[in-house]
Amino acid sequence: MDLLNNLALGFSVAFTLQNLAYAFFGAMLGTLIGVLPGLGPVATIAMLLPSIYALDATPALIMLAGIYYGAQYGGSTTAILINVPGESSSVVTAIDGYKMARAGRAGPALAAAGVGSFFAGCVGTIIIAAFAPPLTELAFKFGPAEYFSLMVLGLIGAVVLASGSLVKAISMIILGLLLGQINTDVISGVPRYSFDIPELTDGIGFVTIAMGVFGFGEIIANLGVHISQREVFTKDVKGLMPTKEDMKRAFPAILRGTALGSLLGVLPGGGALLAAFAAYTVEKKMGLKPGEVPFGQGNIRGVAGPESANNAGAQTSFIPMLTLGIPPNAVMALMVGAMTIKGIQPGPQVMTSNPQLFWGLIASMWVGNAMLIILNLPLIGIWIKLLTVPYRFLFPAIMGFCCIGLYTLNNSSFDVFMGAIFAVVGYVFYKLGCEPAPLLLGFILGPMMEENLRRALLLSRGDWTTFGTRPLSAGLLLAALALIVIVMLPSIKAKRNEAFQDEA
Amino acid sequence: MKIKSERDFWSGLMFLGVGLGFAWGATFYSFGSSARPGPGYFPFGLGILLALLGAFTLFEALTIETEDGEKIGAWAWKPLIWITASVAVFGYALPRLGMVISLPLLIVVAASAGDEFKPKEALVNAFILTLGSWLIFIVGLKLTIPLWPPFLGR
Numbered sequence: 001m002d003l004l005n006n007l008a009l010g011f012s013v014a015f016t017l018q019n020l021a022y023a024f025f026g027a028m029l030g031t032l033i034g035v036l037p038g039l040g041p042v043a044t045i046a047m048l049l050p051s052i053y054a055l056d057a058t059p060a061l062i063m064l065a066g067i068y069y070g071a072q073y074g075g076s077t078t079a080i081l082i083n084v085p086g087e088s089s090s091v092v093t094a095i096d097g098y099k100m101a102r103a104g105r106a107g108p109a110l111a112a113a114g115v116g117s118f119f120a121g122c123v124g125t126i127i128i129a130a131f132a133p134p135l136t137e138l139a140f141k142f143g144p145a146e147y148f149s150l151m152v153l154g155l156i157g158a159v160v161l162a163s164g165s166l167v168k169a170i171s172m173i174i175l176g177l178l179l180g181q182i183n184t185d186v187i188s189g190v191p192r193y194s195f196d197i198p199e200l201t202d203g204i205g206f207v208t209i210a211m212g213v214f215g216f217g218e219i220i221a222n223l224g225v226h227i228s229q230r231e232v233f234t235k236d237v238k239g240l241m242p243t244k245e246d247m248k249r250a251f252p253a254i255l256r257g258t259a260l261g262s263l264l265g266v267l268p269g270g271g272a273l274l275a276a277f278a279a280y281t282v283e284k285k286m287g288l289k290p291g292e293v294p295f296g297q298g299n300i301r302g303v304a305g306p307e308s309a310n311n312a313g314a315q316t317s318f319i320p321m322l323t324l325g326i327p328p329n330a331v332m333a334l335m336v337g338a339m340t341i342k343g344i345q346p347g348p349q350v351m352t353s354n355p356q357l358f359w360g361l362i363a364s365m366w367v368g369n370a371m372l373i374i375l376n377l378p379l380i381g382i383w384i385k386l387l388t389v390p391y392r393f394l395f396p397a398i399m400g401f402c403c404i405g406l407y408t409l410n411n412s413s414f415d416v417f418m419g420a421i422f423a424v425v426g427y428v429f430y431k432l433g434c435e436p437a438p439l440l441l442g443f444i445l446g447p448m449m450e451e452n453l454r455r456a457l458l459l460s461r462g463d464w465t466t467f468g469t470r471p472l473s474a475g476l477l478l479a480a481l482a483l484i485v486i487v488m489l490p491s492i493k494a495k496r497n498e499a500f501q502d503e504a
Numbered sequence: 505m506k507i508k509s510e511r512d513f514w515s516g517l518m519f520l521g522v523g524l525g526f527a528w529g530a531t532f533y534s535f536g537s538s539a540r541p542g543p544g545y546f547p548f549g550l551g552i553l554l555a556l557l558g559a560f561t562l563f564e565a566l567t568i569e570t571e572d573g574e575k576i577g578a579w580a581w582k583p584l585i586w587i588t589a590s591v592a593v594f595g596y597a598l599p600r601l602g603m604v605i606s607l608p609l610l611i612v613v614a615a616s617a618g619d620e621f622k623p624k625e626a627l628v629n630a631f632i633l634t635l636g637s638w639l640i641f642i643v644g645l646k647l648t649i650p651l652w653p654p655f656l657g658r
């Protein structure tokens with residue numbers, strides 16, 4: 001069995017003391033930032049990128065992955081306890097979870113979220129291990145036209161989920177793609193949009209944008225809101241154990257959520273958020289058994305389903321990144337950046353050229369998930385305490401780490417100044433209701449997309465129909481088109497607005 | 505003509521302007537042909553596309569009714585200026601004054617952007633964070649960050 005051999009290799013890598021330590025550190029840190037509202041995994045991973053220069057590729061990626069799923073986990077903790085979803089994907093969890101907490105059943109809610117996440121994480125890991133190799137095979141058949149079409153699908157898929165106007169979200173992608181054009185053209189060697197500034201001929205660092213927009217921009221936005229609306233309240237958590245009845249109800253929801261999440265996570269742009277929304281809808285559609293609490297008033301299924309789904313989705317969203325080198329969301333985009341920093345070209349060849357890294361990372365996800373459940377259930381009390389750290393101590397700390405990180409990118413002040421510029425840009429986006437995540441995705445994919453587009457056109461001698469006549473490419477483009485049409489349909493549009501209303 | 509959605513109006517204007525700007529900038533680079541696309545090919549197309557989407561957003565902002573006019577609301581000038589300034593000052597000061605001076609400077613200036621600023625707390629915070637950063641980044645990760653001002657002759 002190849003699968004077992006590969007997993008064995010992975011576990012032998014993941015179970016070294018060093019890698020266990022980094023998985024632990026990542027998961028803890030992820031939980032921490034997931035608990036703290038206003039500090040997301042994107043900003044944190046961006047902050048930590050400079051530090052991975054000092055690490056090997058495998059522990060570095062293991063740590064970053066840990067932050068990612070740790071944040072999913074931490075985000076749901078605050079969603080349940082204080083109705084503040086730390087992450088966008090736990091927005092749904094807050095609906096029923098917070099109601100349960102209000103009714104004194106925070107323990108069972110947290111346990112259902114934890115157990116559901118863990119189960120989903122295990123299944124997700126197995127799915128990655130099983131499906132990554134065949135997908136990698138497929139990826140080798142991809143030409144430039146297919147890659148281009150796949151990126152179009154990925155980008156469209158990502159914005160289908162953005163709240164607010166679809167046109168604005170697509171505009172943000174294109175803005176990101178354009179910012180990615182500030183570089184030296186790879187084919188002709190001409191510097192573009194550099195305004196004779198030598199630093200700009202290497203392009204803007206994506207860390208700079210991520211920190212400026214997600215780090216500083218968010219801080220400015222947070223400070224602009226009056227304290228009274230920012231304050232968070234703590235609550236006592238008693239009685240962790242769910243009753244037998246709880247488990248009986250939650251378990252099928254966990255199974256459904258996991259299946260749905262694994263499926264949606266693989267789709268480019270799908271990921272955790274969509275999975276959580278879909279799972280909640282499914283649970284609602286399943287109807288109520290006699291004696292059950294209605295949805296929206298503290299139904300445990302409304303916590304278990306979406307939580308399992310978002311964790312499974314978070315897990316399987318690694319598949320497009322690992323097999324094709326195409327990031328389905330902003331966090332994965334940063335992971336791709338981290339790989340590039342470590343000199344690994346992301347793409348289908350990673351599995352054969354760096355099997356230790358590939359399988360080690362996969363195995364470490366399972367290890368990390370196990371650590372999360374063992375650690376977090378007893379530690380919930382501490383996480384709550386953390387919420388009492390006032391924002392006025394927190395945000396200068398974030399600023400300090402970000403600024404040092406910016407400086408160490410190239411040991412130059414230029415990146416720090418760029419960060420300041422993007423702080424303003426980020427605040428403008430916030431004020432205008434433009435979501436920045438699609439911009440970052442576009443920015444990362446921009447150069448790749450251009451290269452593939454130009455290569456495809458070269459190969460077809462300037463014939464644009466090449467994207468429609470090659471079956472794989474045509475299929476991917478059709479799927480992208482279908483996504484847009486589906487979102488535009490009046491009935492879905494109404495549902496989508498409704499779903500995002502809870503977020504506001 | 506009345507603006508129905510302030511946010512979309514300005515977003516549309518921003519996309520339109522930036523798109524046209526990039527497209528105009530692309531005309532300075534060789535466009536090439538479809539069979540042999542030059543460095544200006546992709547950005548020109550993207551710029552035009554962004555401008556079109558911007559124009560569409562603008563059009564919608566002027567025609568489609570919204571409930572509250574989607575106002576942009578008051579700008580948080582104080583945090584905007586202080587936070588941005590603190591970052592810029594840090595960038596300027598770090599190579600010249602070292603981390604020991606520029607990091608506390610950053611933290612105190614940034615902290616003063618908040619509406620519950622207490623100088624004493626900010627100083628304590630600055631001290632702890634500088635010590636922590638020294639331990640993490642310079643001792644732990646061995647990054648090359650200037651610690652002391654160069655004129656101290658290190």
